[in-house]
Amino acid sequence: MSLLKVDGLSKEFGGVHAIEDLSFVINPGTIHSIIGPNGAGKTTLFNLITAVYTPSCGKILFDDKDIAGKKPYELAAMGMSRTFQNLQIFFNMPAIENVMVGHHLHLNRRFLPSLLRLPAVVRRDRECRDYCASLMEFVGLSRYVGADAASMPYGALKRLEIARALAAKPRLLLLDEPAAGLNATESREIDEVIKKVARTGVTVVLVEHDMKMVMGISDAILAIDYGRKLAEGTPAEVRANPAVVSAYLGAHA
């Protein structure tokens, strides 16, 4: 059974096809990477899967359920969570609270208990804070537990988004270029974090430019260009695919 099934997906922006007739399947428990040159439509694809954008046509099934008409927060409740290429950090909040927002679905969200600060809410919040601190530790941010998000360096913010996404306890985690803008050491560390996440049983979908990283950690790779599928398969298969090679050579030439 597949966790995510994309079928004949297309997205147009003012007549331009960002994604065109794309179909693929993601199985549970894998690390799945999506690669492609700049402007190939990777981020658009993420935005479609997470319902930030609405498809022009095609279908997306998460857990065999059609997500058409669902809002991103509803998908989050179904077990899908993500990070962003352009950081979407809550800069007006402390780092730990960024992660705590991620845990939102698992807290008492009713208005009155919050307003009256009922003991149960306070207790649960304290547990949540501890849990989120442990998540920050998990992604290697233990020294930022008391920090304000606005004061953290870029690399740390990337991990903060991962911690926030994990706090939602997703089954499917989509990471949009988690290593972009990071130096080699930081990239390696992120690499480790992703593997650790996958080991906990979370299915990871990755958009990434860092080929070394992609080839190293992926179970499967989907290569796209101009919104269309170029190749699909294991890292070795995709690496050997002539279309992929030429797209990359072309893009880099």
Next chain:
Amino acid sequence: MFAELLQYLFAGLTSGAIYALAGLGFAIIYNSSHVINFAQGEFIMIGGMSTAMMVAAGVPLPVASLLAVLVTMLVGVALEKFAIEPARNADVTTIIIITIGASIFLRGLAQIVWDKEFHSLPAFSGETPLNVGGATLMPQSIWVVGVAVVVIVALWWFFNRTLFGKAMLATSFNRLAAQLMGIGVKKVLMVSFALSALLGAVGGIVVTPITFTNYEAGIMLGLKGFSAAVLGGLGNGMGAIVGGLAVGIAEALASGYLSSAYKDAVAFVIILFVLFFLPNGLFGKKGTDRV
């Protein structure tokens, strides 16, 4: 029946052209800085008041107009230099409060420098109404519409045909990139304030024979101008014109066919309705958040 409708349209045209001129000023500043300048109405007031006061003191109208435009531009540049520029990186709401503070300040200043009475200017081309299809229109209304048209053409030329104008547009799209290309963002900001002050002053002068002016005249014009600019889509000059005319005509038709007591409310309901379907106004760029 038709004459009646035509008369309503003329009434709307007169008010609408005034709102459009006010709205254009908002559009220019928004375009280059993404600042909404709530003191825009005060530019109009200063233009009208200083002209009226000088004319009353015996200065010929053309000279008085020119001086008034200069005075208003000076105020605009000073506002940018001393109030907007130092707060350039502040939050949108903070800047809104600064410009509202500026509008209160300028009103306070005007009531001291001048007075609290209403002032007028003679109509530029007399007060004999023109008869068109059984409806009447004052020549001054045509002046207002004409000035609005000239201004929009001039602005179009400036933003699309001159290097500096293009630079200003570029700044509005991407401040950093503009800076990298050697465009002085500060200069662009200052010019945009000077420009919209100029526009305000010109507007103030042409509308004074119709609406009169006093130190508080800018309040209403500021509000309607903002409405016009938002309805048209912020930062879009043509949008501001269309928005202004739409508000003016909606008000006139509402007082003609519905209820004059609720004409302003009708105009706002229409704006709300438009925003409901077009959250970026009639001609606003439909931005997709890039995430």
Next chain:
Amino acid sequence: MRSLAKWGVAACAVVAAGVFAGAAQAADTIKIGTFLSVTGPASFLGEPEKKTLEMYVERLNKDGGVKGRKVELVHYDDGGAPDKAATFAKRLIQNDNVDIIIGGTTTGTSMAAIKVVEPAGVPFISLAGGIDIVDPVKKWVFKTPHTDRMAAEKVFLDMKKRGLTKIAMISEDAGFGKSGHDQSLKVAGIYGIQIVADEVYSPKDPDVTAQLTKIKNAAGVQAVFNFGFGQGPAIVTKNYKQLGMSLPFYQSHGVASKDFIKLAGEASEGIRLPAAGLVVADQLAATDPQKPVVTAFKKEYEAAFKSDVSTFAGHAYDGLQIALAAILRAGSTDKEKVRSEIEKTSGYVGTGGLVSMSPEDHMGLSLSAFRMVEVRKGDWVLVD
């Protein structure tokens, strides 16, 4: 933290300096409190009112005050906001310990202040037109201007004389016009006037031809009556002319100042309106008891401020004179005594007319205080 405290103390000192400024005066001065709409939409009413009070208080003190007691004027600007007016009334009474209050440019500000003045028991002379201020009679509240109802009555009387019975109303939707409009509807029937069209406009509308077109096309309209003040009526007047409307056109007393004629220009020719004797001071008959009063006031005001006198300035003048006369008669500033003396004001000839108050009438003006004037050749001409 210490600097915070320092700032706090400094801030308190500033507040106290501002607020106590009035409180530390010699005890035997007569303190007259006033709150007026010197800014805001009614500023061109409030401004002359304030100037008048200041000028006459200063003059009074130069001449030795009231029975040797200096008069002190404590003024606040309410900006036309009723809740601010109420607060300032409270400040005048509680903090400045004024003996009497003259003020309240608009009906709204006056009504709000009444809520403060009545329980505190301080004589209050309002300068606003609304009939609600003195009807029903409130123990401590008086007013000097004619009511809007009287203005409507005077206009309807004139219409009736000219045989005009079906009229259209166009009124401003702010306080003065709205209240005038409502009063007009109430009394129209008494004079056999039928209102067949009824339109409103906002004080700052640039154009009201739409409303006037509707009136123009309404069947059977014989005259038009505009209730409003400020620039609105001038715009209505210009638009009236623009549409080529030639029906008899009436304005309210709200435009009884030269400024209106200046703004509306030629379009104002032939307009009729009820006004106090003040605006036609030099045309009053030599035998008219009002003549010396209004001529003198007009001369003094125009000499002092180099601008045309307005009836609003006259309201303030009348208020001050009535108050001072009452204090003189009472022989003290005891509030109850002053109040009952104001109530006994009788035969006072002011700029607004002959004032004779009573426990049942805290305004004391009759319809005869209004004159019907018409604009001819850019000036007011007395027609009735």
Next chain:
Amino acid sequence: MWKTARIGGLGALALILVLAPLGFPNAYFYDIAVKALFNAVVCIGLNLLIGYGGQISLGHAGFFALGAYGSAILTVTYKLPALPAMLLSALGVGVLAYLIGRPILRLKGHYLAMATLGIGIIIHIVLKTESGLTGGPDGMGVDPFSVMGFTMMGDRMWYWAAAALLVLAVWLSLNLIDSPVGRALRAVHGSEVGAEVVGVDTSSYKVMVFVVSAVFASLIGSLFAHKDGFITPDIGSFFRSVEFVVMVVLGGMASTFGSVVGAIILTLLPQVLTVVEDYEAMVFGGIMMGTMIFLPKGLLPSLVAGLRKRGGAAQ
């Protein structure tokens, strides 16, 4: 950290409120104080929307006025007791805010400013025009506030009521902010899409806080009507809406105590500025501009940051 700020702040506020009357020589001071505290409560609600939720409303005086008129009409015309009238008005305003909020809170920035401004002005126009119900522009009288035979009379009594209400409002606001609901709200301000993808129903939270802030304004509007005894549509004008926003921003966005400071300062300022007479508007506008230029984060946050900096330097 949070805990000390909460309890320390609330305690300090309560202490100041208790001690302040020692410096009040007469009823006028109480009157001003009550108005300041009323405004503070409205601003606390508005701050939840603007400062924490990152939305804007230039029409909140409209809700304030609806609360005031709701109470006035229900008690004077329909002879309802004051408390149910107040709650009923608040309920009505809450429902209205919900119905309006759903569509307009999709708008962003200046477009939202325009929409809320429009709502405020429409409310103002209705109050002005429907004079049969509201007394028109010249306003209507309102009876004193009484509950079960006990009548609120005099500025002193109102002061203690307003002070208690403010402490309650601050407490509720602090509670809300530091709760799952409040965090979600702040996250909406930080990044809507960021909040959305981890399960925050952003549009519902925006509507919720809009409703809450409108209800705050309505409740205070009701009390204000009873206290002043006379209301005009003026209390719902655009300028009043702006005044509320200025209080929030000047005091410091996303700072509950900042809103209190802002409301108090802006209520007192016109009373102090009477000394400059004709220059009042100029000075007032100048202070507004100056504060925002030099302390763009608002008075309280800037002050706290300044103290922290100095404290840090001293260590």
